[in-house]
Amino acid sequence: MQNEPSKPLRKIIHIDMDAFYASIEQRDFPEYRGKPIVVGGSPEGRGGVVATASYEARKFGVRSAMPSKRALQLCPDAIFVRPRFDVYKEVSRRIREIFHRYTDLIEPLSLDEAFLDVTQDKLQIGSAIEVAKLIKQAIKDELRLTASAGVSVNKFVAKIASDMQKPDGLTFIGPSAIEDFMEKLPVEKFFGVGKVTADKMKRMGLHTGADLKKLTEADLTQHFGKPGRFYYRIVRGIDERPVEPHRETKSLSAEDTFPYDLTTLEEMNTELDKLSLTVHNRLVKYNLKGRTITLKVKYSDFRQITRNLSLSYPVNDVATIQATARQLMAAAFYEDNKVRLLGIGLSNFGEILPPANGQLELF
Template sequence: MGVDLPIRKIIHVDMDAFYASVAQMDNPELRGKPIAVGGGGKRGVISAASYEARKFGVKSAMSGRLAEKLCPDLIFVRTDFERYKEISNRIRKIFFDYTDLVEPLSLDEAYLDVTENKIGLPSATLIAQKIRQRIFDEVGLTASAGISINKFIAKVASDYNKPNGQKTVNPEDVLHFLEDLDIRKFHGVGKVTAEKMYQKGIFTGRDLKSKSLEYLDEHFGKSGRYYYYIVRGIHNSEVKPNRIRKSLAAERTFSENLSSEIFMLKKLEHIAEEVTKRLNKSKVAGKTVTLKIKYSDFTLQTRSKTLPYYISEKAVIIDAAKDLLYQDKLKNSVRLLGISLSNLNTDKSLVSKTIEDRKKSVSVQLKFDF
């Protein structure tokens, strides 16, 4: 099957250990030392780890206690989201000097479409180098970048030469790059899916590519079609400067496990209040309420209900969360609760492109300076 790919020049910029690097930049005494952002105290969970800490196996979402066992010299620092936002905004201003097509994914990463750029430079590789150099000179932090013909490949490539590196996957190299890629490196293939693929003899992109669309649909459901196309380099998602918010959420980890629903309801009131503030700030409402429960054994459960109308009031959100809490018996004591509101009134249905649409794209055989 011949593969047609859209002619785009996409850069994925990913800051290196962003939260930890900001802390080390602001406090020179922390430079070169293993640090963890967050995770302090008896119940803390780590938000980010410096590369020095990662060498010991410390990583985000790990409990502070476990991290300390792995790295006895670990230094815990507080999160400072106002500072992260400030730095992130300075970095984004640099992006906009090159293109208006910037799609932030979070405070520390973004996609840039530089097919047509403000400095008239034909090479996306050189633009990525310039951006990374300016971030280092003007902000004081290092960034890594991936450059290719679509967002999926660019994101995978940005992780290739971390930290402080970049990788370009040229159009003519796309298929070979994907075929040789470990399946765990595919963005969208999580730990559970990777294990399932291993059981079916799928270890690399080449193995994945050997499976038919029917096979992937049967064994991986809705995601099967996504896997079928991405391993062939087909991913037509455009860089969207104004990403539509899909949900709003808030959650809390408790200092002591909760076993009584009465105490949980009090906690849920505070969480619902935070969700309501965020809804009002964003001027949105939603129909689907989801209750997130993390038990003391770290197993995770979600319960959802969709209302026939949009809501944004705290009282209504609490009522829905209460119903979900009592929907089933709790399996264990609870260490975390969260409430999210999705199916927002900002959502707009996206018309998926058929393979016939994709075939209208320009073939990779055309010369394309990267």
């Protein structure tokens, strides 16, 4: 692994709570323990979206952002539970208090995960592994929940490591092991590599980090654009991004590239409805509402347009997102245009105010 001699190695921890919402429900309601719990919208009627699922439900293939109807098909015995976001936010606040005992360099990614830089921890423990153990134990003792931790010298590796021994895991990947670890990592596990990019890489014979490492930076940039530079560095274990305590989310989006071109407005609206559900679920996860809704359209000739509409108040309900996206699509649609990609984004975030009953409209 390459490091500048003048720079001391950082000590980065990524903490990721285990099935956060579902685990809180199982903690608070003994009758849910050991059962397949799905937190999210009801599968009845119009149907909702899965916010998260317990590990008992995940064994059946139930995943976040999945339509609740599909979750019920996969796991007929699933128990659907309405989310209690006020409770989840309070638990998240208490988890942050535990983090702050050891460092103030905390970068929250959502209610249930965060990066911590403990290069110089407050209690002068000196060992990031020991700090991670103490944090995990405090969460277990004080909140009766489990968390998984990844420990390394940069954010990328720490985040991947936290997912390796879930639930209740702790994985350390030290400096001398990083390059070997990255070489064995499947390309779909790399940050920024979605399904389309992963498929393209595999068609090129690139299946692991070791395969990517054979290409020059110029080669990777030629094939993958600006992200190619990131792939070149990260496969060599180089990630200098700092932990940012005051990072502010500016926008949130979801997009999809289709295996065939869409040619009718009906097809496009169907895909926009799916993307709206994904965006809604992410907004809820990050506790955000946005005033500006943006539509992204890429045509079969790779021409790309964006259209947006700003509302007078911030929203995150799926019905408004769907309706606005459809409105923007109708204005941009004309015959004989073939669409290969659609995306929906929200920005211009405002303060989120919980509804009086503590539940979001979708649920």
